[in-house]
Amino acid sequence: MKIFVINPGSTSTKLALFENEKVIWAAGAHHSSEDLQHFHHVNEQYEYRRDFIFRLLAEAGIPIEFDAVIARGGLLKPTPGGVYAINEQMKYDLLHARMEHACNLGALIADEMAKKCGCPAYIADPEVVDELQPAARYTGIPEIERISIFHALNSKAVSRKYAASIGKHYEELNLIVVHLGGGISVGAHCQGRVIDVNNALNGEGPFSPERAGTIPADQFAELCFSGKYTLRQVKKMLNGKGGLIAHLGTNDVASIAHKAEAGEEPYKGVLDAMLYTVAKQVGAMYVSLRGKVDAIILTGGIAHSDYCVGALREQIDYLAPVVLIPGEDEMGSLAFNALGALKGELPLQVYHPQ
Known part of the structure; x- marks a missing residue:
């Protein structure tokens, strides 16, 4: 066909x-x-x-x-x-x-x-x-509801690929899928449905090469009303000019990882901090699945980096087997x-x- x-x-x-x-x-x-x-x-x-x-x-x-x-x-x-x-x-x-x-x-x-x-x-x-479960939608402000925006196409595709590789169906497994790209999403896949995931577009979860991730709300509110920035500039801080590019002036993870491996600062400190926020999000999804996790899948472009994968494995491999499916074959x-x-x-x- x-x-x-x-x-x-x-x-x-x-x-x-x-x-x-x-x-x-x-x-x-x-x-x-x-x-x-x-x-x-x-x-x-x-x-x-x-x-x-x-x-x-x-x-x-x-x-x-x-x-x-x-x-x-x-x-x-x-x-x-x-x-x-x-x-x-x-x-x-x-x-x-x-x-x-x-x-x-x-x-x-x-x-x-x-x-x-x-x-x-x-x-x-x-x-x-x-496919969020009801509890995942709530925030502490009634006017604000959590929404689901993530790398669904690749996350579900690699989940099906992994399931097939072990002779199972996606709908039989509980998986945590970590998409590591310009934006980072970490989702809890419960028998074919993504019951919780961070909004990978608009300021939630880990910070990434281009996005700010979750930031302290009170300090962010003060920044928004400081008079220094327009709404457009603030939104760019969240998506486009946040994360690694804000700290280091570049979103080239391969180059940053090379410097981090050599111990060069601030590259090592910032990259390690980003990966720490990813690991924390994996922990949150582990709770969403009540500890019943068949595998943690690392995917996306950053999953080609031995440094980044190694740093993540050290922080999460005691939770469940870590499976590497790098890249993004959309x-x-x-x-x-x-x-x-x-x-x-x-x-x-x-x-x-x-």
Whole structure:
């Protein structure tokens, strides 16, 4: 079966064509700031991104004849995990999403492309997958509810991969999945549902290469009202200019880890502190699963770092076996989900948020 995968990022568009689970063509590009500066809102990039995709396919001589098209899910309303057929409600919610991101365009382009070749169009495990248990939603301020935004696609894909490797189904296991990337999410996967996870986008949990994580609320309130910063600047501190980049001026973890291994400060102290916050979050998810944990999976780009993995293992390996599945194969994960839906092995969900 031929499956076409679309993955729009904030400054890139990645494409791949699969035959079943084997990639037979991959392409994409980084979109320069000069190309994107003409667009005031992400939705305005639709035709630009769509035409870019059609152009690359034409240049490669690939006809638009697929069995399925699947896109990276966008910032929809909260919804359970799974494979979703793209419908009109989904398209409306993506066009009117509260948070702008290029990933919102993926399903819209996939739907147009699928209609051209008469095949189904899907998304799978978008970042807004919400399976939180009721107690995980509460905060001490009634007006503020915890929300679920995390690396759902990769976290669930590596969970299924690990389960298959031991002859089990994902729905049979309790796992803690640690996605280590520009943002860091640590989720408690209880028999196929992520019952608790830190909001990896907007200031909760571990700090990361680009994000501030949980910070002391009283001091943050004083900073917000100090008059020194605008709302936009404060939000950038939380996501984009927080974490390692705020402390060290770089988010290059490989370089930081090399210096940390040599004992160079402040690199060692800051990186070790970040990994300490990750380990603490693992401990919190261990409590969420009541200590019944089959494995702790380390994944994402930072999981390629021997230094970071070693430092984490020392702090968490007494809780449960630590499994290393480094990297983030979003394209392969999307193809896997589409193939499962086509074969009837993964149930097809209907997007209809409450």
